[in-house]
Amino acid sequence: MSKEDGKEQQNAVALKLPTFWTTQPQVWFEQAEAQFHIRQITADTTKYYYVVGALDQETAGHVIDFLRHPPSDDKYEEIKKLLSNTFGLSRRARAARLLHMDGLGDRKPSMLMNEMLTLMDGHKPCFLFEQLFLEQMPEDIRLLSYCSMCIARQA
Known part of the structure; x- marks a missing residue:
């Protein structure tokens, strides 16, 4: 076992990712990658199994074929792509939401902008x-x- 492998195993014990967020997969992956970075987890297989461990029963059921037969390389990037494509909004859905928003509501303008x-x-x-x-x-x-x-244009 190399020194780096031992480091990953030690750090792996301390990480517990939240259950995968099917409504915001991109945000969940940003959170997960921050945790990987903090704990210096870089191994593809380690990251993949942490993601698999964070799937609930229903979500895992949606991607069971992939879980049974993961690729031999780039497991993490491939599961990230699969989950993002399966549960994330498509380009057209994002555009439709932008075009058909319901107004400011009780949000601050900065929240709407975000x-x-x-x-x-x-x-x-x-x-x-x-x-x-x-x-x-x-x-x-x-x-x-x-x-x-209009005032700014005249100045």
Whole structure:
């Protein structure tokens, strides 16, 4: 056993990932990868088995064929891809949510912005995104924003 293997085994004992979040797989993987980094877990197989250990019965049932026959290489990346594709929103679903949001509601504008940026999935916001955001604001705030933009253009 190499020194690195011993280190992974020692760190592996201290890690307990939360049950996989089917409603937000990308967020769950960010949390899991932070835990792997903190504990210096880098081995593909170790990360894979931690993920498998965090699946509930129903989720594991959805991917049972993969669990029975995992690939010989890149197990972690492949299960991450499978779970993200199975439970995450598709590109079209994210776009539809952006286009058909229900307004600000009882959220702060910053919370709405964070939700919208999450739906962008790493894409850079553009002028259409800004417009979609403004359309979620109450009319008085939206009008104030438009007036501010007009003043800024004249300056």
